Amino acid sequence: MRNWQRRAALSQSCSEVLLARDGNDSTGEVLGEHLNTVPVARDMLEIIERHAEWREKQGLKRQQEEDKATGYHAEQKIAVRTRWDRGQEKLLYWGRSYGTVLGATFATMFPDRISRMLLDGVVDTDHYYDGGGESSITDADAIFHRFFHYCDVVGLEKCPFYMKGGPSEIREAYKGIESGLRAKSMPVAASSNHGPEVITWSDLKLIQRISVYQPLLTFPLLAKLLADLKRGDGSSMAAFKQGLRPVTCLSEECIGTGSWSQQCTGFETSEDSSSQAILCSDAIYTNTFDLDEFEGIWNGFVADSKSIGDYWASVYLTCVGWQPRAKWRVNGPYAGNTSHPLMLVSTTLDPVTPLKSAKKMSSRFNGSIVLEQSSEGHTTGSGPSVCSAKAIRKYFQTGQLPETGTLCYSDFEPLIDTPQETALIHNMSSTSDRRLYEAMLQDTFTFGFPAGLVT
Template identity: 35%
Template sequence: MVNPCFVLNLATFLTSLGTDNNLVGFDPRGVRNSGPNLSCFPNGELGTSRFYHDIDAPIDYSDEKSYARAFERAAAFGDFCTKAHSAPNDTAKYANTVATVNDMRHYTELLAESKGQEPGKSKLWYYGLSYGTVLGTTFASLFPSRVLSPNFFPVGRIAVDGVVDAEDYYQGKWIANVAESDESFRYFFQVCYAAGEGGNCSFWADSPAAIEARFEAIVNDIEIRPIPVAIDTPAIVTASDLKAYSLQIPYSPLESFPTFADMLVELEQRNGTSLAYLLQIGRRFHDDCEAAMPEWYEDVEPRQFIACIDANDRYNLSTFDAWVQHTDTVVNMTRYFGEAWAPATSINCRKLNIKAPTSQVFEGYPSASKTSNPLFFLSTILDPVTPLRSAEKMTKRFGGASLLIQNSVGHTTIVSASECTSGYLRNYFDDGSLPEYGTHCEADQVPFGIRK
């Protein structure tokens, strides 16, 4: 099983893991095409597009009024969405990690039964990335015998890549995620400079510091004078829009860095068209079945719901002072992304009153002190939202587990192909063998086509 559900989009990568297994991609409950429907806007896309452009908007750290707007907007989200899911038979409360882990267990049982095997001894073979690592480590905690038993074939395997600090996640803080965000983003300045004058980075300057200064100048310019755009409707591009988009850039440097460089050149010339297209600013939405929402909209509502339900009100930013203190913590950790990260995570739980059944509340943090077939953890050396230190922490909570570090920047190892990493993954799923803890692998490519 693979999560997120990308077996078609990343078929080439997944086949590099070997051809002996069938690949089953799935989305957790409430995500994309998997029920229950978590949308607060049952009448179409117009309300969704308008509201979620605002709720994920970065705050202005220098403006207390900006804090207040985000704080009260989160209250509106909580009240509105709680009411939208207030029917006695509403199923939104079942969209949580423990429920999805039970779905995974049920799938393995049905598969075992179809092969004439005993369902109760079924095993999970799983490769999870990002939030999928929470699913994997939670499964291993709740059902260790379904993963780790030498007495029944096939013996399960769990590999997790781009590892979430599950303790921080279940506490509802979402703070540990951004420990390496600034370093990951600054990699753009470094590798753009390394591309050389006349190379493939259109935003080149004569030092990484000079490139960073050009970027800062663009942000400062747009903060004072937003850029007008005219696509389907008149609109403006703001510094908040640039900050929100910049958060995505270090996720996949090979793919995003060249586009980002070109976009910065345009913004420097006060042309905001590319940024507007990327963020769907000034685009027309309709309340009908023909309207095409951007893919990222399909993840926003489920992300809020599942994270808040899993947190179970453990970290409720119910007062304005608590919200300010939380934001100060995040912004102090990441200068570039703090203003965008803080309003997009924990604050939106503060008045969302949807609770999982008691049987689906995960207490404590995922761990297993002893396993006969250990888990395999993987991380890039710099990850903007699941830092290496989280992988190190989680690896130590599962007895016998090993950690592989890929010397690349990005969110999960798969965004930068590495035959070295793929080889270790193949071996793990083939025979359960693991590299020594802390083994490093090189990536096969570097952004901007730079030769290694």
């Protein structure tokens, strides 16, 4: 009840600001009517046209310099290559997670304006906008259960939470920690690494959620945290928890005008609020249920996934009491006969955008294919695969799609391997492949991962 009321108060506050009319605006429109995905898709079309306009100007300038330096060339190759094809420019796009909603929306609205479109970690766009359909979180528990398997495989050397009884004993030990924290939080005294803290059940669920999104990077951390908690030591969890909190230094303007003034609004706050606004404006069904209905939704999510069901319910909870309504919407089905086939990619087990969603959305866009990457985690950014990266590179460079049914394997498995190992890079004969792999590692270390945990 308290969380419901807290979210309702926040939504009401945001709604009042976003629906306030500016007396100096002759259109009579308000910001809250334009915070959904469809206007952004239209903005993308405008961006590629304006970029092409700039490109043509730069090309003409470069052509003139070339003609002046070497004499006039009738072919005018630079000018021809950079010419602006007015009203016909096409999009190059790589979208991940919510970015696949934006991509599918663009492809539905402007199917003839696509040069290349890669959708990675594909959202069921019909479900996103309109609700209904199959749950998107049914693979999350399977990913978390892989932790017990991998821990058993590598043993105590790489998994401090290892136990001789196999995956089932490791799983039971985890359940004991979770039920213990649910019944009673753990106080932790301050140390040189962290301040005083209280470790709660919610803290454990947070690291669990991060781990199913990014198992390759997070399973080792999870193993250490669990091993310490099992011994009754919450120090490492306290340091983890406090490391996620952004350090904020208040400006003089903020101090002078008050904590809740516009001058105290930082980027982090704006980013979280904008994500909430987009979701709640796109998916109207998320702000139409009452408390009793929400409890049923919550229970359904927990039944779908013990790992992240509570978190998924909290995502819906952000929209309670949301009032703005988008002025421009596009109704489904989200589909199209695109000017170039789309390429969709998915891991075998994704906690929130399952492989089945990629296959469904592929069936909506003529000629598209799904490349499956045999790994766990959210999008291919959760684990490097040279095979996947080469297929993606070829698609963007040549337009060629992989064969239907292509399966790429990840180059690492959680706990068993570490991405920092350089042996694979050194064994690559191609400089291009080495650079590609290094870029993939950087992507893995940064995409969708809390900044405080990236080393």
